Amino acid sequence: MTRPVEQLEELTAYLDGELDEDARQRVDALLERDAAARALLEQLRQTSRLVGALPRADAPGDLAAAVTARIERRELLGNGGEPWNATPRRAVRWGRRLSAAAAIALVCTAGWLGWQRSSRVVVVPELVGHTDEARRLVAKRPKLEDPAILRDGDHREKTLSRKTETDADGLLDAANSASAVADNAVPCVAMAKTANRRLASTEQPPVPGEAPAGDWDEEADRSAGIASAGRSRGVATAPPEAAHWIEIVSESYETRTAVARAIRRYAEIHGQAVRLREADRVVGVAGCVTRMRWLKPEETGHSETVLVVDLPRSQADDLLHAMSSAASEATGDIHVVANGRQLASIAEAGPWIMGGSLPLQVPSPEPKMATSRAVGIRGDRAVLRAGRKTQARSPMSPEPVATSRAAVAADTNEGPTRISAGQAARKLEADVITLALVLRSPPSTSQRSPPPRKTSPASRPTAVPTSAPADNAPAPARQDGSRG
Amino acid sequence: MRASGHVCQVGDAELVERCRRGERAAFEPLVRRYQDRVFNACLRVSGNHAEAEDLTQEAFMKALQAIDRFDGRSGFYTWLFRIAINLTLSARRRGARRPTVSLDAPVGNCGEDSIGRRLSSGESGPDRVACDSETHRRVLEALAGLNDDYRVVVVLRDVESFSYDEIAEILEVPVGTVKSRLHRARLALRNTLAPILGVT
Numbered sequence: 001m002t003r004p005v006e007q008l009e010e011l012t013a014y015l016d017g018e019l020d021e022d023a024r025q026r027v028d029a030l031l032e033r034d035a036a037a038r039a040l041l042e043q044l045r046q047t048s049r050l051v052g053a054l055p056r057a058d059a060p061g062d063l064a065a066a067v068t069a070r071i072e073r074r075e076l077l078g079n080g081g082e083p084w085n086a087t088p089r090r091a092v093r094w095g096r097r098l099s100a101a102a103a104i105a106l107v108c109t110a111g112w113l114g115w116q117r118s119s120r121v122v123v124v125p126e127l128v129g130h131t132d133e134a135r136r137l138v139a140k141r142p143k144l145e146d147p148a149i150l151r152d153g154d155h156r157e158k159t160l161s162r163k164t165e166t167d168a169d170g171l172l173d174a175a176n177s178a179s180a181v182a183d184n185a186v187p188c189v190a191m192a193k194t195a196n197r198r199l200a201s202t203e204q205p206p207v208p209g210e211a212p213a214g215d216w217d218e219e220a221d222r223s224a225g226i227a228s229a230g231r232s233r234g235v236a237t238a239p240p241e242a243a244h245w246i247e248i249v250s251e252s253y254e255t256r257t258a259v260a261r262a263i264r265r266y267a268e269i270h271g272q273a274v275r276l277r278e279a280d281r282v283v284g285v286a287g288c289v290t291r292m293r294w295l296k297p298e299e300t301g302h303s304e305t306v307l308v309v310d311l312p313r314s315q316a317d318d319l320l321h322a323m324s325s326a327a328s329e330a331t332g333d334i335h336v337v338a339n340g341r342q343l344a345s346i347a348e349a350g351p352w353i354m355g356g357s358l359p360l361q362v363p364s365p366e367p368k369m370a371t372s373r374a375v376g377i378r379g380d381r382a383v384l385r386a387g388r389k390t391q392a393r394s395p396m397s398p399e400p401v402a403t404s405r406a407a408v409a410a411d412t413n414e415g416p417t418r419i420s421a422g423q424a425a426r427k428l429e430a431d432v433i434t435l436a437l438v439l440r441s442p443p444s445t446s447q448r449s450p451p452p453r454k455t456s457p458a459s460r461p462t463a464v465p466t467s468a469p470a471d472n473a474p475a476p477a478r479q480d481g482s483r484g
Numbered sequence: 485m486r487a488s489g490h491v492c493q494v495g496d497a498e499l500v501e502r503c504r505r506g507e508r509a510a511f512e513p514l515v516r517r518y519q520d521r522v523f524n525a526c527l528r529v530s531g532n533h534a535e536a537e538d539l540t541q542e543a544f545m546k547a548l549q550a551i552d553r554f555d556g557r558s559g560f561y562t563w564l565f566r567i568a569i570n571l572t573l574s575a576r577r578r579g580a581r582r583p584t585v586s587l588d589a590p591v592g593n594c595g596e597d598s599i600g601r602r603l604s605s606g607e608s609g610p611d612r613v614a615c616d617s618e619t620h621r622r623v624l625e626a627l628a629g630l631n632d633d634y635r636v637v638v639v640l641r642d643v644e645s646f647s648y649d650e651i652a653e654i655l656e657v658p659v660g661t662v663k664s665r666l667h668r669a670r671l672a673l674r675n676t677l678a679p680i681l682g683v684t
Contacts, residue, residue: 012667018648046681047674050623051642059523059540064515067544
């Protein structure tokens with residue numbers, strides 16, 4: 001019985017010259033007598049030629065340098081724990097030790113910060129909020145419908161389909177939704193209490209255009225309200241367990257893609273499900289963020305790249321790394337303001353974000369990064385408070401460790417774990433931070449005008465800056481470090 | 485030689501040996517030598533420009549980190565491709581759970597002139613086909629429509645011109661499997677590209 005000609009794999013091998021002599025002769029004979037075989041052979045040849053005619057894409061020119069840089073960075077950071085040529089077993093052993101130590105330290109920090117926090121406000125960077133168009137766009141931002149990921153006590157991922165609202169009702173909805181799907185390890189009452197606390201903290205009506213002044217102070221925050229002040233700027237108040245979104249505003253394709261690549265890389269490391277969106281269209285994949293938005297200069301009236309990130313606190317420094325790289329690759333300068341306190345470089349944001357309870361894992365910034373100036377980073381009240389205390393405390397103060405010991409125990413167990421409602425709430429509250437960075441593009445287009453500058457940006461006590469942070473920051477020392 | 489036009493005359497084996505001795509600088513010529521081909525293969529398998537870039541970097545990093553385990557039975561190039569392809573397929577599997585599209589794949593990636601030249605240079609090329617970016621787009625779509633196992637063998641064979649033996653070594657499957665997958669993959673492509681090929 002003869003096989004249909006299409007099942008003759010020898011034709012493909014014949015085409016590729018991969019048959020031995022006997023087989024080749026058999027196919028020759030077949031082709032001589034069978035028109036269908038000849039036709040199929042020709043179709044296969046053309047198919048192969050079409051694929052082979054696809055244009056070759058060369059690797060990015062700096063790939064070798066990028067590989068070298070990544071290797072060096074891993075060595076510096078101890079990712080994997082050992083130099084590239086270390087013996088694998090030793091590398092694994094040390095990697096595990098370092099990972100375990102880092103995990104414990106991170107959870108300690110998170111627990112401590114969460115314990116101190118009573119509310120959370122995501123603040124839109126003023127650079128976005130200072131134009132009407134940007135305000136309109138920002139106002140849309142909280143209406144996320146992306147699934148959030150909640151980790152329960154035994155580290156399983158729970159995907160929650162729920163929406164994030166700007167008001168406290170949204171928090172309650174989110175809490176109820178979360179508790180509906182979470183297992184008993186995360187009691188719903190804990191989240192409900194959390195939401196209620198946030199509801200109370202956000203009930204004050206916003207005062208458009210007004211921003212509380214003075215030093216960062218918990219009482220001042222409560223009375224004047226980061227929430228209300230921020231809301232007037234398009235603040236999004238989002239449940240921390242869900243508010244993983246990122247917004248990239250840039251007219252620079254290179255910036256967008258570089259940052260997106262960085263986030264993807266970051267996501268790859270952490271294995272998190274992420275979607276990036278261009279407006280409402282899913283356009284890519286990235287880390288622990290679910291939204292990406294960029295604006296053209298004509299939409300915002302400014303040329304800066306604004307990057308707003310909500311991310312798990314424990315991963316902040318990794319993303320800082322990624323964004324540092326992206327910024328250096330794309331537009332060069334990156335500017336950071338933490339709670340009105342202008343930072344010398346992005347690296348300085350590391351300990352600030354981490355509440356000072358972790359050693360900074362961001363290596364010394366490259367010279368061009370060291371010349372960066374601060375423009376805008378805002379976090380929630382708990383972060384701000386932690387940041388303030390950081391200045392007065394030893395980085396490894398024993399108090400955070402003590403207050404979160406139970407959470408650490410819960411988090412380091414491999415099997416299913418039950419933790420108390422309070423612990424669960426604290427873990428959730430402490431899980432997310434907000435980070436806003438402004439990447440300044442080189443002043444190359446005619447439509448942008450240089451922002452006004454002030455001379456003493458070292459500290460800025462205003463709770464919510466009333467003008468674009470860029471307007472109050474020193475001029476970047478470097479403007480030519482980008483290739484875009 | 486498959487080297488991508490690099491001027492370094494030192495052989496792979498010597499560079500690998502120097503890397504093993506801790507001379508990291510010896511790895512750079514290897515990267516430069518093979519980066520384009522690895523990147524191109526990753527791109528054609530993954531279909532995502534940025535992901536391919538990351539995968540290429542990761543492949544070289546893993547190769548360097550594991551260079552002590554390179555036994556030299558196969559060529560460094562084949563071994564490197566095995567790493568790259570495995571990484572790419574792993575990424576694809578993860579991506580299958582989180583479907584994505586490329587964020588920053590360059591527009592106009594097709595290189596219209598190139599395909600025109602290459603197709604017209606073929607003795608029996610499909611002359612009736614308009615050799616433009618539309619053709620490339622269709623070919624890429626057809627490739628993307630293949631399952632990963634099929635797409636990989638097509639890319640390794642038709643794009644990277646590996647022999648069946650080399651493909652079998654890279655994918656760690658028997659040569660017969662390579663032959664079978666390639667045949668089925670080309671049949672599937674032919675069916676998808678039937679309008680271009682003039683198949684009725």
